[in-house]
Amino acid sequence: xxxxxxxxxxxxxxxxxxxxxxxxxxxxxxxVGRGKILGIVGESGSGKSVTSYALLRLLSAPGRVNAGxxxxxxxxxxxxPERAMRRIRGRRIGMIFQNPVGSLNPVLTVGYQMIEAIxxxxxxxxxxxxxxAEKVFRDVGFxxxxxxxxxxxxxxxxxxxxxxxxxxxxxxxxxxLLADEPTTALDVTTQxxxxxQLRRVRDEHGTSIMIISHDIGLIGEIADEVVVMYAGExxxxxxxxxxxxxxxxxxxxxxxxxxxxxxxxxxxxxxxIPGELPDPTRDPVGxxxxxxxxxxxxxxxxxxxxxxxxxxxxxxxxHLYSDERSEVTRR
Ligand code: SF4
Ligand code: MG
Numbered sequence: 001x002x003x004x005x006x007x008x009x010x011x012x013x014x015x016x017x018x019x020x021x022x023x024x025x026x027x028x029x030x031x032v033g034r035g036k037i038l039g040i041v042g043e044s045g046s047g048k049s050v051t052s053y054a055l056l057r058l059l060s061a062p063g064r065v066n067a068g069x070x071x072x073x074x075x076x077x078x079x080x081p082e083r084a085m086r087r088i089r090g091r092r093i094g095m096i097f098q099n100p101v102g103s104l105n106p107v108l109t110v111g112y113q114m115i116e117a118i119x120x121x122x123x124x125x126x127x128x129x130x131x132x133a134e135k136v137f138r139d140v141g142f143x144x145x146x147x148x149x150x151x152x153x154x155x156x157x158x159x160x161x162x163x164x165x166x167x168x169x170x171x172x173x174x175x176x177l178l179a180d181e182p183t184t185a186l187d188v189t190t191q192x193x194x195x196x197q198l199r200r201v202r203d204e205h206g207t208s209i210m211i212i213s214h215d216i217g218l219i220g221e222i223a224d225e226v227v228v229m230y231a232g233e234x235x236x237x238x239x240x241x242x243x244x245x246x247x248x249x250x251x252x253x254x255x256x257x258x259x260x261x262x263x264x265x266x267x268x269x270x271x272x273i274p275g276e277l278p279d280p281t282r283d284p285v286g287x288x289x290x291x292x293x294x295x296x297x298x299x300x301x302x303x304x305x306x307x308x309x310x311x312x313x314x315x316x317x318x319h320l321y322s323d324e325r326s327e328v329t330r331r
Contacts, residue, residue, distance in 0.1 A: 003031050010070060011025055012024045015062050029234065038227065050063070055070050056089055058089075072088070092174050096165050106153055110151050117172060134149075141193060173205055173207070191218075235316065236315070236318075251292075299319050300319050
């Protein structure tokens with residue numbers, strides 16, 4: 001089976017005042033293949049981070065999953081007992097977040113934390129753990145692992161800490177690596193290094209990676225498959241190369257047009273998409289993108305667009321394509 005994680009119909013709500021609820025994620029489905037990199041892209045508030053927290057069962061209260069499944073190597077992450085989940089989280093599913101400093105203990109050396117992480121998750125002797133730590137630190141570009149291991153996180157730059165986090169994750173060798181805005185806090189050069197490291201983790205260890213970003217350019221550089229989210233829903237998904245070359249959903253098109261393109265010479269300014277995300281406490285009737293969509297039709301305001309198949313593994317939820325086969329018939 002070449003699917004490692006199969007997420008179907010995931011919905012997450014946050015109960016709000018007066019019996020209303022914020023439906024942060026609505027019926028989201030996607031798959032992560034073994035050894036593949038899946039990118040999830042969307043603006044802040046699109047539900048992409050909530051999706052990852054839900055999968056790890058780390059949603060902060062009162063957020064809760066109210067529908068769906070997330071089968072990871074045969075186990076539904078949303079239903080497995082918490083005890084079993086604790087053996088999956090960190091060990092089988094590694095996590096890298098935007099703020100690496102917050103994930104490291106400031107008063108313990110990087111080396112101490114690395115050795116602890118290795119010995120907690122893998123059954124190895126201390127000597128072996130030390131050698132492994134040195135190897136992965138070298139792999140993420142630290143020329144002098146012994147030196148870096150003596151440092152405290154607060155002595156290191158954001159980029160160095162992020163590489164420490166990646167090294168820690170690599171040492172544990174999870175099957176799936178979940179990276180939420182892993183390079184957002186970093187300068188351009190360090191961003192490129194971190195992306196290189198993530199590619200290496202995949203190429204050398206066959207690790208599957210789920211990377212979440214607001215930056216469709218970044219996703220285009222690294223992901224095999226892309227999921228575009230808007231207002232808690234998937235609006236388009238498919239092979240990155242195809243989706244980025246011929247985006248079909250008006251929102252994907254708008255996202256791509258908002259990316260600065262220095263090679264075009266003139267239009268280097270970031271154009272943002274006009275309009276705002278819909279009020280998430282209202283149950284949207286029709287397409288959530290309709291208020292911002294230049295192609296909106298009457299049907300868009302009255303009927304929810306269902307995913308239409310556009311190619312192998314490629315679909316868009318938009319009435320412009322509702323003549324194409326419905327995804328539902330395929331499954
Ligand atoms: Fe635009 Fe209608 Fe497609 Fe929504 S369904 S993206 S409003 S054309
Ligand atoms: Mg909908």
